[in-house]
Amino acid sequence: xxxxxxxxxxxxxxxxxxxxxxxxxxxxxxxxxxxxxxxxxxxxxxxxxxxxxxxxxxxxxxxxxxxxxxxxxxxxxxxxxxxxxxxxxxxxxxxxxxxxxxxxxxxxxxxxxxxxxxxxx
Amino acid sequence: xxxxxxxxxxxxxxxxxxxxxxxxxxxxxxxxxxxxxxxxxxxxxxxxxxxxxxxxxxxxxxxxxxxxxxxxxxxxxxxxxxxxxxxxxxxxxxxxxxxxxxxxxxxxxxxxxxxxxxxxxxxxxxxxxxxxxxxxxxxxxxxxxxxxxxxxxxxxxxxxxxxxxxxxxxxxxxxxxxxxxxxxxxxxxxxxxxxxxxxxxxxxxxxxxxxxxxxxxxxxxxxxxxxxxxxxxxxxxxxxxxxxxxxxxxxxxxxxxxxxxxxxxxxxxxxxxxxxxxxxxxxxxxxxxxxxxxxxxxxxxxxxxxxxxxxxxxxxxxxxxxxxxxxxxxxxxxxxxxxxxxxxxxxxxxxxxxxxxxxxxxxxxxxxxxxxxxxxxxxxxxxxxxxxxxxxxxxxxxxxxxxxxxxxxxxxxxxxxxxxxxxxxxxxxxxxxxxxxxxxxxxxxxxxxxxxxxxxxxxxxxxxxxxxxxxxxxxxxxxxxxxxxxxxxxxxxxxxxxx
Numbered sequence: 067x068x069x070x071x072x073x074x075x076x077x078x079x080x081x082x083x084x085x086x087x088x089x090x091x092x093x094x095x096x097x098x099x100x101x102x103x104x105x106x107x108x109x110x111x112x113x114x115x116x117x118x119x120x121x122x123x124x125x126x127x128x129x130x131x132x133x134x135x136x137x138x139x140x141x142x143x144x145x146x147x148x149x150x151x152x153x154x155x156x157x158x159x160x161x162x163x164x165x166x167x168x169x170x171x172x173x174x175x176x177x178x179x180x181x182x183x184x185x186x187x
Numbered sequence: 188x189x190x191x192x193x194x195x196x197x198x199x200x201x202x203x204x205x206x207x208x209x210x211x212x213x214x215x216x217x218x219x220x221x222x223x224x225x226x227x228x229x230x231x232x233x234x235x236x237x238x239x240x241x242x243x244x245x246x247x248x249x250x251x252x253x254x255x256x257x258x259x260x261x262x263x264x265x266x267x268x269x270x271x272x273x274x275x276x277x278x279x280x281x282x283x284x285x286x287x288x289x290x291x292x293x294x295x296x297x298x299x300x301x302x303x304x305x306x307x308x309x310x311x312x313x314x315x316x317x318x319x320x321x322x323x324x325x326x327x328x329x330x331x332x333x334x335x336x337x338x339x340x341x342x343x344x345x346x347x348x349x350x351x352x353x354x355x356x357x358x359x360x361x362x363x364x365x366x367x368x369x370x371x372x373x374x375x376x377x378x379x380x381x382x383x384x385x386x387x388x389x390x391x392x393x394x395x396x397x398x399x400x401x402x403x404x405x406x407x408x409x410x411x412x413x414x415x416x417x418x419x420x421x422x423x424x425x426x427x428x429x430x431x432x433x434x435x436x437x438x439x440x441x442x443x444x445x446x447x448x449x450x451x452x453x454x455x456x457x458x459x460x461x462x463x464x465x466x467x468x469x470x471x472x473x474x475x476x477x478x479x480x481x482x483x484x485x486x487x488x489x490x491x492x493x494x495x496x497x498x499x500x501x502x503x504x505x506x507x508x509x510x511x512x513x514x515x516x517x518x519x520x521x522x523x524x525x526x527x528x529x530x531x532x533x534x535x536x537x538x539x540x541x542x543x544x545x546x547x548x549x550x551x552x553x554x555x556x557x558x559x560x561x562x563x564x565x566x567x568x569x570x571x572x573x574x575x576x577x578x579x580x581x582x583x584x585x586x587x588x589x590x591x592x593x594x595x596x597x598x599x600x601x602x603x604x605x606x607x608x609x610x611x612x613x614x615x616x617x618x619x620x621x622x623x624x625x626x627x628x629x630x631x632x633x634x635x636x637x638x639x640x641x642x643x644x645x646x647x648x649x650x651x652x653x654x655x656x657x658x659x660x661x662x663x664x665x666x667x668x669x670x671x672x673x674x675x676x677x678x679x680x681x682x683x684x685x686x
Contacts, residue, residue, distance in 0.1 A: 094353070095188035108192065110360070145200055146365020146394075159360065161196055181518045182364040185374070185395070185421050186451045186477035186486040187387040 098124035105164030120166025225317035226254025235285035242288030264381040347552035357545030361519035368397035387485035407435035411442035427673035453477035455673035478513035490514025520544030608636035627684035
């Protein structure tokens with residue numbers, strides 16, 4: 067993980083800063099970290115919008131100075147929950163919980179209804 | 188995406204919780220993750236392109252599946268019951284591999300194929316002792332192969348079915364709730380490691396944080412003792428195992444099975460008599476029938492506990508019949524029944540079962556079997572009733588075609604099994620000069636009954652089904668041939684009937 071993170075950072079030196087351009091589409095499997103809390107997610111599905119946590123953009127590395135936790139995005143994330151937008155373009159799996167809540171371009175994501183099945187294997 | 192994520196999340200959330208119990212040894216999630224990381228380094232150092240397991244279930248199977256995932260190398264558990272020549276041919280197809288397990292046998296039959304061979308204990312110990320370099324962790328680009336399983340290949344060379352990380356993660360994330368199990372929950376895993384149900388059992392239990400209790404070699408007494416000793420709550424069995432467990436209990440093997448809350452079964456047709464007895468023997472357990480294939484990352488349809496009890500209690504023959512069904516498609520897949528020309532058939536019409544969904548790989552190393560829209564033709568024949576319950580009639584290749592009329596062996600067998608003197612029945616095609624194919628049946632007489640007269644069996648079929656279904660040939664046999672997973676070997680029956 068560390069090795070890959072460094073590679074990516076050197077290819078995109080401004081990755082964790084606010085930018086004028088949109089991010090390229092996130093590849094499934096990419097891990098993103100919150101700048102405002104401990105939350106980490108794995109991208110299951112994403113388009114080219116800005117993925118945020120606690121009101122701040124998420125990146126593959128944590129910024130040296132943490133971003134403030136926005137009050138509107140402080141409901142928290144839960145480990146193992148999947149978060150989706152209403153259009154079904156984004157799906158993030160929380161792999162580490164935190165105090166912030168997830169959003170894309172300011173629109174809050176919601177927990178995907180789990181459909182737990184009777185254990186079958 | 189990488190299936191190693193499942194173990195990483197479990198170890199992150201509950202490092203000290205017991206993940207696995209095997210032959211008295213206990214492993215926490217942190218133990219398993221540390222060993223999987225060590226295995227990753229061992230695999231990388233070996234230069235292997237596959238990780239193969241030639242062994243019964245043990246902690247090595249868990250360490251190998253996740254170690255291989257971290258290393259980005261397919262994990263390929265092999266059937267140790269295969270004859271030497273067949274096994275050597277499969278090993279040749281995955282060389283160079285890191286082969287874990289029967290060192291002596293691999294040396295003897297495939298010693299010149301360039302494999303690295305480690306006995307189970309050696310692999311486990313090495314994995315525990317090795318610490319990978321801190322930044323060596325690499326993620327799969329997303330479409331990498333996690334598992335390769337050879338099909339049983341009864342007619343041709345075995346096909347190499349491949350399951351990608353995305354297929355398996357699609358299945359687990361879509362059907363299992365993370366950390367959804369109570370701390371006291373325990374799943375008894377007895378399916379061999381080279382079977383898809385053995386692999387999906389490990390992945391789903393780890394993600395649910397349900398303690399895995401392994402029984403490397405099945406015996407009804409061993410199974411019952413482990414249920415009591417480990418207070419097992421969940422178990423998956425194939426039908427023959429369940430039949431043998433009930434038989435042992437009837438003969439007086441006793442065990443406290445009160446902890447058993449859920450019993451799932453699959454892998455072959457469950458005789459109605461066995462499931463009836465099981466429902467009585469384990470009144471507190473919920474029963475689930477799971478239908479799935481290697482190529483679909485395990486379960487795609489299931490008949491749940493409520494369906495079982497409702498069917499048992501009902502007077503409506505349509506509802507009672509659900510006990511013989513596969514249940515309904517799980518919400519994350521689509522299922523269609525199609526005819527010979529690929530057309531979607533209406534409700535109730537028998538045809539071939541097609542499946543589509545994230546978990547469906549439908550892919551072999553040689554080529555993908557998916558159609559342009561992503562549908563996988565299972566080669567299983569079946570139909571769906573008006574309430575959405577899926578019924579399996581057998582392999583599409585087993586359909587009997589008599590004078591252009593398609594007949595499924597299952598419907599004929601179900602009728603024959605209603606005869607009090609019939610313990611087991613198998614219908615298959617026999618050559619017919621007049622019709623091309625006709626119906627032949629092999630019958631096992633129930634203990635304590637006289638061999639039923641042929642005309643009685645023919646009359647029974649005639650009274651319940653169309654006259655074309657009436658068997659032209661009836662053979663009485665002492666038992667039907669099943670493989671170790673409880674699958675009826677129809678080809679062998681065909682050979683007997685052709686005599």
